[in-house]
Structures are given as structure tokens and as C-alpha cells.
Amino acid sequence: MKELRAWWQRVRGISRDAQRDQEQADEIESHIQMQTEENERAGMSPQEARRRAILKMGGVERTRQAYRERDTLPLIENLLQDLRFALRQLMKNPGFAVTAILILTLGIAASVALFAFVDAALLKPLPYAQPNRLAAVYENAAAFAHSNLSYPDYLDWKRMNKSFQSLDAWSGTGYALRTASGVEPVPAIRVTDGFFRTLGVAPTLGRDFYAGEDLPSGPRTTMVSYTTWQHRFGGRPDVIGEAVTLSDVPYTIVGVLPKGFSFAPRGAPEFWAPFHAESECDLRRSCHGMYGVGRLKDGVSLAQAQADLQGIAAQLAKVYPGSNLGQGAALLPLSEAVVGAVRPILLVLLAGAGLLLLIACVNVSSLLLVRAESRRREMAVRGALGASPLRLVRQFLTEGLALVAIGSVLGLGTALGVMQVLLRLIPKQMMDGMPFLNGMGLNLHIVLFTVTIAAVATVLFAATPLVRLPTRELHDGLSEGGRGAAGTLWRKLGSNLVVAELAIAMVLLAGAGLLGKSLYRLLHVDLGFVPDHLASIEVSGSRAVYKKDEDTRRLDRELVDRLNMVPGVESRR
Amino acid sequence: MGDRTDVWQGTLALMVLKTIEAMGPIHGYGIARRIEQTSGDVLSLNYGTLYPALLKLEQEGAIASEWGASENNRKAKFYKLTRAGRKRLEQEAREWEQATAIVARFLKPGEEPA
Numbered sequence: 123m124k125e126l127r128a129w130w131q132r133v134r135g136i137s138r139d140a141q142r143d144q145e146q147a148d149e150i151e152s153h154i155q156m157q158t159e160e161n162e163r164a165g166m167s168p169q170e171a172r173r174r175a176i177l178k179m180g181g182v183e184r185t186r187q188a189y190r191e192r193d194t195l196p197l198i199e200n201l202l203q204d205l206r207f208a209l210r211q212l213m214k215n216p217g218f219a220v221t222a223i224l225i226l227t228l229g230i231a232a233s234v235a236l237f238a239f240v241d242a243a244l245l246k247p248l249p250y251a252q253p254n255r256l257a258a259v260y261e262n263a264a265a266f267a268h269s270n271l272s273y274p275d276y277l278d279w280k281r282m283n284k285s286f287q288s289l290d291a292w293s294g295t296g297y298a299l300r301t302a303s304g305v306e307p308v309p310a311i312r313v314t315d316g317f318f319r320t321l322g323v324a325p326t327l328g329r330d331f332y333a334g335e336d337l338p339s340g341p342r343t344t345m346v347s348y349t350t351w352q353h354r355f356g357g358r359p360d361v362i363g364e365a366v367t368l369s370d371v372p373y374t375i376v377g378v379l380p381k382g383f384s385f386a387p388r389g390a391p392e393f394w395a396p397f398h399a400e401s402e403c404d405l406r407r408s409c410h411g412m413y414g415v416g417r418l419k420d421g422v423s424l425a426q427a428q429a430d431l432q433g434i435a436a437q438l439a440k441v442y443p444g445s446n447l448g449q450g451a452a453l454l455p456l457s458e459a460v461v462g463a464v465r466p467i468l469l470v471l472l473a474g475a476g477l478l479l480l481i482a483c484v485n486v487s488s489l490l491l492v493r494a495e496s497r498r499r500e501m502a503v504r505g506a507l508g509a510s511p512l513r514l515v516r517q518f519l520t521e522g523l524a525l526v527a528i529g530s531v532l533g534l535g536t537a538l539g540v541m542q543v544l545l546r547l548i549p550k551q552m553m554d555g556m557p558f559l560n561g562m563g564l565n566l567h568i569v570l571f572t573v574t575i576a577a578v579a580t581v582l583f584a585a586t587p588l589v590r591l592p593t594r595e596l597h598d599g600l601s602e603g604g605r606g607a608a609g610t611l612w613r614k615l616g617s618n619l620v621v622a623e624l625a626i627a628m629v630l631l632a633g634a635g636l637l638g639k640s641l642y643r644l645l646h647v648d649l650g651f652v653p654d655h656l657a658s659i660e661v662s663g664s665r666a667v668y669k670k671d672e673d674t675r676r677l678d679r680e681l682v683d684r685l686n687m688v689p690g691v692e693s694r695r
Numbered sequence: 696m697g698d699r700t701d702v703w704q705g706t707l708a709l710m711v712l713k714t715i716e717a718m719g720p721i722h723g724y725g726i727a728r729r730i731e732q733t734s735g736d737v738l739s740l741n742y743g744t745l746y747p748a749l750l751k752l753e754q755e756g757a758i759a760s761e762w763g764a765s766e767n768n769r770k771a772k773f774y775k776l777t778r779a780g781r782k783r784l785e786q787e788a789r790e791w792e793q794a795t796a797i798v799a800r801f802l803k804p805g806e807e808p809a
Contacts, residue, residue: 124756124783127755128754131753149723152724152765153724153727153742156769156771157724180742180743188744188747189747191747192751193750
């Protein structure tokens with residue numbers, strides 16, 4: 123307890139001011155004067171009295187230093203001293219400081235920003251229970267590596283497979299939602315009964331679909347996404363049991379999905395309804411409109427499940443040669459199905475940013491080397507005056523630390539800004555397919571990543587001048603223009619750094635050039651039509667109002683005619 | 696062994712505390728002189744080591760200090776015991792007496808513990 127108290131006092135002592143120094147000096151001086159007076163009274167000459175007093179104390183400076191060191195924590199005080207000195211050194215060379223910090227900031231900002239994307243897309247698992255046991259299930263045929271399932275095939279697979287704890291399927295759809303202000307198209311999704319249980323997601327309010335609720339005879343119920351609940355229903359808890367009209371059919375809301383839940387393959391659906399197989403397509407074996415998602419049994423690998431389903435597909439092909447001949451099964455980890463498309467892009471970009479950071483480090487290292495060269499004599503003098511090699515090494519370490527610390531903080535700040543800009547550059551539709559990028563911001567991973575590259579950079583920058591200043595050769599620095607082996611080393615290292623830097627820059631330049639060329643080609647693909655001033659509109663009408671095909675045609679004609687009356691619009695079917 | 700004994704760290708704190716208790720508020724020079732006198736000038740105290748020791752006691756909360764005027768009207772820093780310091784002095788004195796008593800029993804010739 124008392125140790126802790128003393129330690130805290132010493133920590134506070136670090137920020138001591140000149141007055142405290144003065145007080146301690148005064149106290150020692152008053153001690154010496156008292157003793158001097160006493161010695162004089164004992165008959166000594168004034169000089170002798172004072173000399174004896176100082177002798178008895180063991181030296182004024184030594185006492186002051188011991189007193190002072192007890193007042194603070196010398197190790198930390200030295201560090202702060204080094205840091206202040208380092209900052210002063212940087213201020214004295216604003217050109218060097220600004221250049222080095224700017225280079226570092228750019229390098230770190232680029233790496234951290236891209237790491238944030240990689241972290242969000244590749245490292246954070248899907249927001250489901252045990253996501254690595256989830257598989258995306260497809261049919262496959264000669265023309266389609268990953269094709270949709272047909273509902274009858276899905277039912278057979280679900281019934282016959284031995285690899286999945288549960289196998290479910292979903293199909294994207296859209297409804298016309300009747301609201302107070304009219305009818306609005308909303309994205310939706312139809313799922314088989316166990317869909318949410320397979321993902322390991324429970325509704326935050328209300329209930330999940332029960333087994334059999336997805337059969338054609340089941341009730342018309344729906345679950346809503348959290349955002350829909352908040353925006354359309356004001357987050358009211360009594361929304362459960364409320365009726366909504368979706369494409370003229372009344373549905374009852376039975377549940378609200380949790381806040382963090384998202385289902386990337388379908389973007390951002392607002393309503394989730396049980397899959398009621400009713401349409402002609404739903405019931406036809408050759409009409410493929412569903413995606414499967416399954417949870418593997420413990421101990422079953424993806425390859426085993428694949429073989430299992432492949433076997434079932436072969437049996438089905440024999441029984442239904444008309445629709446299923448040549449069809450197999452294809453499985454992917456669900457995460458792969460979600461981020462598979464962006465992974466190579468992100469990794470390439472991260473690698474590019476890494477190279478950029480490397481160039482930044484090499485650049486700053488070169489600057490430090492040049493500076494170390496001009497400070498050889500300073501170091502030699504300090505060494506000769508008694509600075510221990512450790513103290514000199516620590517000086518360089520502190521200077522590297524100061525540079526990197528400033529660069530990292532600025533870099534992290536810039537990265538956070540850049541991330542927001544990049545996120546805004548992603549079109550809304552693509553963003554819906556990448557819900558894992560939502561709410562991207564400062565998190566522990568990013569901070570740890572920044573600290574790691576900062577630590578590596580610090581060590582690198584501290585080591586660079588040391589290569590130049592082997593402590594045992596300090597005395598060489600004192601002699602004017604001593605260019606021994608160290609000079610050769612410097613030239614070798616310097617030229618190698620330049621070679622490495624040029625090579626990295628070439629890689630980056632070539633990559634950027636190729637990307638630019640691809641973009642140019644994409645922008646100049648011949649579309650076969652002139653896309654200027656063209657807009658397309660999607661119109662959905664209710665079957666209740668437009669019952670027959672004749673009604674639909676009339677709507678179509680009327681729409682085009684009315685649109686033509688809008689000034690500046692030329693409309694054609 | 697020399698004719699004057701050096702003071703070692705652990706006991707210096709105890710002596711300082713006891714001296715302050717006995718003398719009331721007292722300055723560093725006074726403490727140093729008093730310790731030497733009490734020891735019958737057998738102890739040789741390097742006065743320079745006294746100040747870090749005083750600072751340590753102050754940091755640990757055993758003593759407090761304030762500036763005042765000495766008997767010769769000289770500006771000096773006076774130290775006094777705090778409540779925690781008094782408690783600590785009692786405890787350390789007791790421990791010291793126990794320790795010396797035990798060592799003394801070992802050194803007494805011919806008397807085996809029963």
C-alpha cells in the first residue's frame with residue numbers, strides 16, 4: 123500500500139517544475155550553512171568550515187542527484203527527456219520531419235483503411251451460430267457450375283441426405299406493400315420452415331416459423347427485418363399479430379429478426395415469408411428458383427456432404443431423366459458464397475497497400491540514414507562524454523518512436539476518413555449484398571493492426587541508423603572524415619534500398635497500369651445501343667386490378683402515353 | 696571493523712522516525728546531528744543519504760514537511776510525523792526489538808532454550 127503511494131508520488135514527480143528543484147537545492151544549501159556555522163563556532167576558518175560541511179554531506183551535486191532521483195522515476199524521466207529531445211530534433215529539421223511523417227501517414231493510412239475492409243469482409247465471420255458449419259447448396263449442370271435448386275429436387279435432397287443436421291432453401295421475391303400513402307414495392311424472401319433455425323438465428327420479438335408452416339396449406343405469416351420494424355412500424359412491440367397486405371394478400375406478422383442479422387446473398391429483404399409452393403414453377407422439377415443452405419452434421423466435411431448429395435442427384439437423374447439428367451450437386455462454404463467475389467479484389471488491394479507501406483518505410487529509412495550520417499560526430503562526442511551505448515541506442519529508438527507515433531496517429535485518423543469515403547463510393551445495391559461492411563469503423567482489430575505495423579516500423583527505423591553507427595566504432599566518428607568499412611556498408615545499404623524501392627514501385631505501377639487499362643476497356647465496350655439519356659422504369663401492377671392480359675396491355679399503353687406528356691420525356695415501349 | 700559504524704538503509708528510516716517523534720518538528724540537519732549524538736558519535740552518517748530517505752518516508756505518507764525558520768532564523772524545511780508515521784514507528788520498533796531479542800538469545804553463551 124505504502125509502496126503504491128510512494129510510486130504514485132514519484133509518477134507525479136515526473137512532471138515536477140523548476141520550483142521543486144529549487145526547493146531541494148535550498149534545503150541542501152540550508153543544511154550546509156547550518157553545519158558551516160557550527161564548524162565556525164568550533165573554531166574553523168570560514169573556508170575550512172564550508173569545505174568540511176560539504177565533505178560530510180558527500181558532495182552537493184551527488185546529494186542533489188540522489189534526492190532528485192528519489193523524487194521521480196528516472197527510467198521514465200529519461201524516456202520523456204529523450205522524447206522531448208527527439209521532438210526538438212524533428213522541429214529543428216521541419217523539412218525532414220514533415221516529409222517523413224507525411225510519407226508514413228500515407229503508407230499507414232492506405233494499409234489500415236484496406237485492412238479494415240479485409241477485416242470486415244474476410245476475418246469477421248457471418249453473423250450466425252458456428253458459421254463455418256454452414257454450406258451454400260447448389261445444383262450443377264454442364265452449363266452452370268452453381269445453379270439454383272428446384273423445389274421438388276430440394277425436398278428429395280432434404281429427405282434423403284445423411285450429411286446435414288438441417289437443409290433449407292430460400293428464394294428471393296418482391297411484394298407490393300400496401301401502405302397509407304399507396305402501394306410500394308418491397309424486396310422480400312421466401313424461406314422454408316427451418317431456415318432461421320439452420321442459420322442459428324432466433325427472432326428478437328415474436329416467434330420463428332414452425333415446422334410445416336411453409337406448406338401450401340400453412341397460414342400466411344411473415345417475419346420482418348429489424349430496420350423494417352423500426353421504419354415502418356415505429357419499433358412498436360405490439361406489431362406481432364398485426365396484418366399487412368403484401369401483393370393483395372393479407373399476411374400476419376409473427377416475428378421480428380434481430381438487429382445484427384443480415385442475409386447477404388439476398389441484399390436487404392424487408393419481409394420474410396414461408397415458402398408456399400403454389401406457382402407452376404414452384405411445383406415443376408425442371409424449374410430452378412431456389413438456393414439451398416445447410417448446416418453440416420458434426421464430423422461431416424464439406425466434401426463428404428458433396429459426395430452424399432451427388433449420389434442422391436444421380437438417383438434422381440435415373441428416376442426423372444426428363445428433367446434431371448446430367449445434374450449434380452455443388453457445395454460451397456456459406457462464407458465463400460457471400461464474400462467469394464470480393465475476396466480477390468480486397469486481397470490485391472491490401473497487397474498493394476502493403477507494398478506502398480513498404481516503400482514508405484524504405485523512404486523514411488533512407489532519410490534516417492542520411493541524417494544518421496550527418497550525426498555521426500554528434501554521437502561520437504556524446505559517447506566520448508560518457509553516454510552509454512545503451513543510452514545512444516535508446517535515443518535512436520525514441521526518435522523512431524516519435525516519428526512512427528505521429529505518423530500512426532495521423533495515419534489512423536486519415537484511414538478512418540478514407541474508409542467512410544470508400545464506403546460511400548460503393549453503390550447502394552452492391553452495399554446491400556455486403557452487409558458485413560455496415561457499421562465499419564474503429565475496432566480492436568484495426569487498432570491492433572496499426573500498433574503492429576507501428577511497432578515493426580519503429581524497430582526498423584531505430585535499427586537503420588544503428589547499422590550506420592556501430593557503437594564500437596564511435597571513436598572513428600571523432601576523426602575527421604573517417605571513411606572505413608562503415609562507409610562501404612552505407613553505400614551498399616543505400617544503393618540496395620534504392621533497388622528494392624524501385625522494384626516495388628515497378629510492381630505497383632504495372633499493377634495500376636493494367637487495372638487502368640481494364641477500366642478503360644470496360645468503359646468502351648460496345649453496348650449495341652446509345653445509352654445517353656436513357657432511363658428504365660419498372661412497373662408492377664396488382665393482379666386484383668389487372669386481371670386479364672388485356673388489362674395489362676391497357677395499363678402499358680396508358681403509361682407510355684401519359685409519360686410522353688411529361689415535358690422533356692420521350693417514351694417508348 | 697572501523698571505529699565508526701556506517702548506517703544501513705533499513706534502520707535509517709526507523710532512526711529518522713524515532714528522532715522526529717522525540718524532537719517534534721525538526722529540520723534535516725537537526726535529524727542528522729541528533730542521530731549521531733544519540734549513537735554516542737559511533738555512527739557515521741553520510742548526511743547526503745538522509746535526504747532521499749526523508750523524501751521516501753514523505754512519499755510513503757509517514758512524515759510531512761513544511762518550510763519554517765530555524766533557531767538562527769534561517770529558512771529550513773521542518774519534518775513532522777503523520778498519524779500513519781506514528782503507527783509505523785510503533786510497529787517497526789516492536790519488530791526491531793523482537794528481532795534483536797531473538798538474535799541476542801542466540802548469542803548468549805551457555806544457555807539452551809528449555
